Amino acid sequence: MAIYKLDTGWRADYSYYDSFGKRKKKSKRGFKTKRQASEWLTEVIKDINKIKNPYYDWNFVDYFDMNMELKINSGIKSETVNAWQAVRNYIVVKYFSNIKISELTREKYQHFLNEYSIGHTANTVKKRHQILNSVIQQAFHDGIISIDPTYNVRITGTKESKDASEKFLEADELMNLIEHFSQEERLSGNSSLSSFMIVLIAYSGMRAGEALALTKNDINLDHQTISITKTKGRDGINTTPKTKNSVRTIKMPSDFFEIYKLFISHKSEWNKNYELFDGRKIATNPNRTLERYEQKNNFNNIVSIHGLRHSHASYLLSKGINIAYISKRLGHANISITQSIYVHLLNEQAITEEQKTIEMLNGIK
Template sequence: MASIYKRGKTWTYEVSYYENGKKHKTTKGGFKRQTDAKNAAIEIESKKNKIGLSTDDNISFSDYFLDWVKTYKLGKVSIGVEKRYLKLASDIKQYFGNKPIKEIKRQDYQKFIDGVGKNHVRHTVIRTNGSIRKAVIDAIDDGIIYKNFTNRVVLTGSTEKQNEHNYLDEEDIIKLKNYCVENQSMMYITLSEILFALLTGCRYGEVAGLTWDCIDFKNKTVDINKTYDYINRTGFKPTKTKSSVRQISINDDLIHMLKKIKVQQNEHFLKNGFKNTEQLVFLSNRNQVPTSNGVNKTLSKVLKELEIDNQITFHGLRHTHASYLISKDVSIDYISERLGHADTSITSKIYIHLLKDKREEENNKTIQLLNNI
């Protein structure tokens, strides 16, 4: 039975349980009324009888989430996703401190997610909540908590159109493409990576992980089947999702570029005694895979040199590729497959603002056709 007692002006409950043959106690105080303490104790007793209690019951929200990330995410998802989860773990630690996960109430979590919404677009808020929600559900399955404090949370966020400016228009695409074609070589391998991403829509991890056996020069295709750990340089890793494994058709510009790199690479490595044991395509003249920071610096420098005001990141090349295809009436099904999305709903959600523009064009075209009958 639970013990209820008064401590100062508030009430506290104490519930005893056994774990691995040892007796433990879980307590909680601060209740203004004895009845509140009794009701809370009844819930704990019910949990003890149904699924048991554990010393993990007192684990902090931040510690549980970080441990969950290490167990279920690190080494199992892309580097970019790993960084996002670790950043979220840090944000949770900063906001909630060492507060036990069992003491997190829906109001507490609502305030946290509102804070996220003040500085991020709604899509980011939805993704953040989804990540935390998965961990909370596992905490329930683990018997650490028994209520989901993410239920019915109100998701806000900036109304700014996502990726509205994170892509180049057609005129700037042509400028960037021509610059890369004219200047790319193994000595400036980051330019080659930029051109490849611009014309394929690949993520940086996929570009860094491309190997020569994945290129079919005859049929003009590349197989995207892995990524590369360009941060810790631990080798190859799986793609972001299963649907990210795909085959992409490439144009003559990329075929010519890849052939040029292969010849230069063989000559340079032979001369300097380097061995490309992993058969990586985009290796620098120092026999290294460029970092994402390095390739972003190159992109920023080139955009400034070309007097392109829209300073996009390397990931913006992926959005540029998709946005260009959408503007040219390429089907959303094909674009989704080319980008490696699981289904068209993901593509539609990301590029909804562009699709709305296209729908308006189609609407006007339809009305005009009907008027001409």
């Protein structure tokens, strides 16, 4: 692709390979200005791309739908399907409905990021961008767009992410919570499922989806363990857990099994799979129940069901439990993930250990 200045005006050349791999060239001269030559060249490239690429004139929504369908048919987890569908319905349709995939520029994409960042955290924007970027990169590699519109874009957010120190309960609050939701009146009434899930996650640190997928057969009273082998998606289908390390068996305290026995003694009906939570797909009710109690009792931090997972891990760390064991108990892919999530607590622990070390060394005679 080149534009030349000649004695008789301007000339534009464009070399390309056709669909059979044969090199071809289009050329025209006699343009009065460089701008006219450039405009002609732009139209030539568009026409050639339309011939070479059937997706060139596709709307971004349609191109996204095609890639989403391919992604879903590849066998991704239901939670990933939900994430793609959410991006499609609440972002692609809203921000890209009138844009052809071939018309997407860095300026347009950055404008979207700037607008979407209002009211969202940078982490949320980043997660949405990752899905969109995978589709845009496909368009780039398909040759629909010649310049990557996501290159060097800036991802921001106007809403501050919740500080890690605010995602878990203090030890006394955690104990308060367990004591309250372990009462027989809580485990026998209409809120029994929510109450037991709160206690279960507070004691185990498992993910909400893992808890929802538990069956009676996963609870071993003799060995006092819980086997975590599946997770429930928002579509109600059980799949394998998040990572291979998420398939695990965890030891539970005897106090928990007394609560469990009380819970099932009041459970009059079971579904065909003997699921503890009767096939519930999401933890909406437990989250509401938990939040109401935290607000009513003026907890320092208002955490979600997932926050109980953080609270469990934070409590173990505060008691000096080895982080490698905590990582294994939580089902993290590797210990570095655990370290990155709880770095603030590890730093506090390091300061305490440092003080203990100096006191010990000062005692050497």
